Amino acid sequence: MARNSYSIGLVFIGLAVLLLLGKLGVFQLLISFFWPLVLLVPGLLFHLLYFNRRLPAGVLVPGGILTLYALMFFFCNLFGWGSMSYIWPGFILGPAIGLYELHLFDRGSDRGIWIAAMVLGIISATLFALTLLVKLGIYVIALILVVVGLSMIFRKRRLW
Structure with a gap:
């Protein structure tokens, strides 16, 4: 009986x-930060199962x-x-990566998958560039003006 009460006491303390x-x-903090694991674990599991030859290449998408x-x-x-x-x-880049992996690892894949x-990758890269240009445009313009100004100051003057 003493051993049983010891175990029950540990359960109550726990x-x-x-x-x-x-x-x-504490749990709310952990769940609010680590909830993307709900997506990451299956994504990595699909890769693991493909590379262990358990599932077809289509799971890479x-x-x-x-x-x-x-x-x-x-x-x-x-x-x-x-x-x-x-x-x-x-x-937009997510499906591009998935399709590229499918093309890369499935030898029988159609050229249309690669295209x-x-x-999608080019569209995503273009949108990334436009987003950065719009969000950080003033800094890019200021950097270009500084470079042009420095080049005008330090270039050699031509003798007429």
Whole structure:
């Protein structure tokens, strides 16, 4: 009976610690930060199962999409959700990565898969560049003006 009460006592202490941690918000903090693991784990699992020859190459498409989206959400958790205004073209890049992986690892894939991946990748890169130009445009213009001004100051003058 003494051994049984010892085990029950440990269970009660464990439950009390869990309740206190829950009341202090520890679990809410962990869940609010690590929720992208819900996307990252299946994405990496798709890759693992393909490379272990358990699933066909088609699982690389959702695997690439889920993995990139999870990384984007982790980035937003770290640096704030305002950074989504800079990285939103990643939602187009996800399918491009998945399709490119399919083309790369499936030897029987159609050339259209590669073309679709490249088109989506180019669209995403263009939108990334435009977003950065719009968001950081004044800094780019200031940098260009400084470079032009320095080149005008330090260039050799021609003798007429």
